[in-house]
Amino acid sequence: MLFSSNDRSVTADEAFTNRQMQWRAVTSGLTEHLQRVGSVNFDVEDVESPRRNILVFHGVGGIGKTTLSRKIEASLTNSAHRPPQWAQAYLPRQQLLPVRVDLARSAGSDFESVILSIRLAIAALGRPMPAFDLALRRYWDRNHPGEPLEEYVRRGGLLHRFGAAAALPQQIQSALSDTAQALMLPGTVGGLLGHGAQALITALRERRQAVRSLAGCSRLADLLEAEPDLDALSFYPHLLAWDLSRLPADKTILPVILLDTFEDTGDRGHRDFERLLQRVVWLMPNAFFVVTGRNRLQWAQPSLEGQLDWVGPQAWPGLATEHTHRASQVHEHQILIGDFSPEDCEDYLSRRLMQREEPLIDESVRRTIAEHSHGLPLYLDLAVMRYLELRRKGRRPQSADFDHDFPALISRTLSDLSAEERHVLRGISLLNAFSVPLATEVAGLDHDAPALRLAERPFIRESASGVWPFHLHTLIRSAIRTSEETSDDRWSEQDWHRAAQRAFSALEAHWRRDPQRDRTVLVACLEQGLTLARDFGLALGWLTDAAFQYTADSIWEPLTLPPAPNPPPQGGLTPADALVETLSAVTRRQHEHRERTAARLETVLAEGLLTTELADMATYYLAKAQRDLGRIAESRRGMQQVADRGGRLALAATRGLAHLHRLSGDFPTAVEVARRLGWPGRHQRVLGDVWWVHADIDRAVAAYRADRTEAEQHAAVGERAMAQVHLSFAAAFAGPDRASDELDLAQRLLEPLRLRSNELTARVANLVRAAGNSDVPGQASVLLAEIERSGISYIQAKLQLALCFHYSVLDYREELEGAIDRLRTLTNRDDYAYYVDIAHFMGGLPLPARSTRPRWIDGEEQTRRRWRNLVITRRSYSAPDGRPR
Template structure:
């Protein structure tokens, strides 16, 4: 949908250029959802006060007459408020894409009041503005007018109301001052006649006032119309101050309710810049405004400001008259029936594009080129204030040079963004905001600790600000808008309370220590989100501010223990200049090996080890995973040396290194030695999985599957989901040799367990299981195996490639095709390097019952060659029998 261009002059542009051809337009973005919320809210308020049971004097019913739009400064709330007013006043003047209000709702009287401090607005101004707008109805508001005239004569003696209205900048724009005075005098004359006194304001003082009140209480016939307003006498007798005046909103609502249906109307009162009504500490004015809202249930209030209303908070009882969800059920978080509280969202990319295309034009064409617009839109994060500042900077540079600036000189951070945000925050909230700008996400507790405060109050207030996004239920549910966050960190250099470098470092240390406490409490359990969050944020803080590693060592070992490998980052490529940098790059490299060739990971790990930056207890991390990479890269000698060194140190990865040595022994076909070594591994060394890996290669499939199942269940019980997924992938692979029904079930379960995991070896092994399942059945198996082998080659996973080649051999054996087997063995031979994987070639001969060629290194089978050969031959004949007389042909 096209974004309409408004005709309001842009004075900033006008006084920044001498050009007569450049054009700046004040662009208003779509906001169709916000207008729909206004229309829906208005319909519900009108329906409520038209209901026969509606009683404007009922003070007990909850209120549902407040629609709130809140959002960060510069998001377009004031513009939205102005456009709502314009559209209600004249549908032709507002945005073209907004539909008209339903005519069945009757007359709507909009009145917009800007509550910003610069306007010096008080409750008296607000009440007068609403009354002036209602003067357009042409009917006295008798109860209100009577009470207001008494207030005015007592509080403004000698100052005629019409003179005040004429002088008041905000009020004189409403017009209707003459009509208002006439209506008030009419109401006063009617009351004076009822009590047989002169029709002047004197009737509202002394004996005259007492006579009026007595007539109202006695419900005399002449005063009967007003006598129905049972709270009017008490208000006339009360001290005529601003507190009493706020209660007079009830009289205005009562007067509206008495109008005949043909003359009635619904006020739509827009209160803009509501953040200036109260600073959440001093709520005196907010209390008066809230009272007005409560006492006028037949009016819709549309409130726009930077912060959501807190009227639903019962803890504010005493500061405000009506608080809590029982009083304001549609102001609570999560309420979605209008009228409710709505955050004014950031601009979509489409809206931002329209904004920049229309904002500055030259001969009806956008002054900014498309690439510049795209870059700005990305940087802005949907924040209109940034886009507007960027437009002005672009204009300045264009006027200075006579041509469009290059993006590198134009790309800019704006300190004014910080100033706009900070100006609304008290000092403690500024401290919290600066502190959490160091964090990707945070909780109230974490924010308080990072700020070095002893109480949560400032953090609680901050998370309610509109530039803080929330993810309910998360460990750290809050996060700053990214542009706000980066601007605070990068350009917070001009404020009187700006931080020094040492201030930032102290805050980083406090945040780091608080993350460590969160890791100790929540990061060692089965769920990994807290662990990952602590690691990502802690590594970045330690690296940026030169902090000691502390708890990061334990967290890093916890991360690698489960072998899941969620990404921790992409690696910076920066100089390795600190232990934190070395640890960070180690973990990033180790995780990234699941998505890149093992040779690249090995090179990076060698570089890290060469720096000597890691403390001795953490050197085993890069050394162990370098040994793993060397194994997959077929450098078994280097892999064995590395595994032995890690195992000898007896550190956290010693049992993994012992298992690595066993893997190497198994790849060489030394199975009897491998079994003896497996008995010493224990649960920490994943003994059951290792035994399963040995047993399947012996052709003892049922026992191998039982070992894998035990290993999986033990891993699940220990909360090691990554290890459990790997064991399940192995179980699927082994079962696919023998039991089709069991294999289908195990493959499906493995696929489910590996969803969202970053375990490339397990994914490829699952692919090998699918190949084995379809051996003798699928005509495209060779092509599928080739695709899987290509994926394994990309990752440098030589074992997965070898197992895929073995699957092709199994298919050829089942089909009893010597031609296919010759081709399959030729591929498998590429995986054999001396003793490494020679046992797989030997198995291919066992499958067909052929003699093993001389010169092929022979494996050390657990119970001898004869029994092993028989088992593999039996697996082939069983598959043929399963397929029937024509299967596999």
């Protein structure tokens, strides 16, 4: 900020947000650690017991791990530096000594500097660590001949980081002098480090009185005898731990060693540096380690045996991870750092840039940045930099300036990935969810190893729900897909298109080999396949078959597709766009007015982008919407067109024509057509629709039940639910007792589905079941409002018919005549006109002269008699006080 603006009234603050949960994990971890170390059974020289002295925070690049590490160090050093959010957190009373080591390559850290950093921090105690200092001085003189330790510390900048660093050489000298004097070696220190070293080792092994203060360290002699190379140096922390355990009670400290940027210790094929660091953690059980890095530690995996010294869940119980195909359960010592919440993003941006103690960034701009960040702090910082850049150019940044992804996000994400992992990462950015085999297929590789390694990265999230277990962090996925990448191995447009085609083919294979034809697999493959076809202009191919299976099940869960890239790679509308709109219109008709459904499908057909088969689908569902709207002539033309083509929906369209014959009152023709349909045309349901209007309830229920059975045999859950709804509606006329169980079953079958018209029909059936109760008209008025919003006219007619039944049961002649008038208005275009006749039959009324006289199967008188008998029978259901119920 200092060099980004000439306006000195603008100030930049290192805003720190949230992370209370991580701070609580640190404080609770420290408390538990102190309880273990303070136990009478604790032995600092025990190298077999499991280790619980480590806490790991891992997360994507830019999530705030380094900031968290620094804040923990500052908070443990001085409570005045603790963020306000952490003020009330409990800390143990033990004296804490935080030591933070940045392992980033840019920091130039090596293993020697790690060991020296820990020892230099402990130098603040003003006491030598005799066992460790003897070994360290021997190592130093052998590996850095002629270079004094104090000069190395000064040149390496460690003197500025650790206030007591200058005292370390004197402390080491003191330890050497005391030991040499005790052994009466000539040349004091020189003798101890030269030929006298063997004398010290012998004295330690014999546990002589002269070196009794060191003889208690059982492994000191062995370490002094070993060649003092880097490998030996990695075991010296054991000596330092022993020295710390010998401190007087009033000088006791707890070292808290923070190892940051742990991912830079090497890749997972080269663990040499990681092996040395693991020894430090294992051999200092009385110290507490806080590791921050991009990846979780794998030390609890038995498969690493031979690469690291101590591996497996028995060695590191707090780091153990139990993987299943559904989820990953991580124990309390290995914690994924999550994204900021929207409130945290707002708080961060409010305090990041200030002018006269007010937020510099406008509220609307802050909101836009927060939405685009998906909670990633790195994005927030990059957006702040962009804000300053735009401001420097002389204009006030607006919300539209931050509809933007940053290439830096990609470089940070890809920085520690192998070439194959980067290749897989770009491939999975095409998918909203994936599995390891799917990722491998999309990348065009013949081995899973890169995808397996990638799945363990913190920017890959694992979920127990869904067909595929993994998904890429939303912001990183967007950045990879839309930002201008500049890396040497970036993909060309042709590379992206080839990967999209591989992904498209892999999804087809996954769907077709699903033996259960699971609905969730179908929807997942369809959503991802449609997105790929839309974004890359792919031929529809297998999506046609998938779309027909999707509609055939009559389960109308919505398809959720992400917004198309802007601008789309191919430009303009594609056949995939047309198919997406078709399926969306078909699905949304359960929640939209049928006029809206019809308009959407008419527009799709006018664009001419669909194949003949898919155009039949759009035409068929348009005809159904037209029928629901009472546009019978148009519906008949559409159904006839689809039936004549003889395609996949020919039988369904023929069934639609049978329904239209029924609507017009031509029942014999409807029955004749139904008997030619068979199960594929749902013949039993068509017959049931004919029999109930004849008041032949037993015959209608039998037909619906047969349809339900066939649906169960064919695993058609949508058809099963529809059959049960129609069955309960017919049974409701026969009596409340008979209908109750059927309606309960209908509700259970409908619950997981999205069948709006059938849900409304079931509610009308409830009113028929309750006919004779005083509250039926009130319930009907509420239901009528919902039906009118749906635009399904035939259910309005059914509702009025239910009211006619209710008033006939109560023998309310005036109310019945009013309901008949409303019913006549709803059916004045000949469709469902016979409902008016049925209402007269119910009330025992003569037909008006202008009756349409439908073609009843067994004549008008028989039908009249059956309807009148249903009304009379219902009157026998009386409440205890004698009033009809």
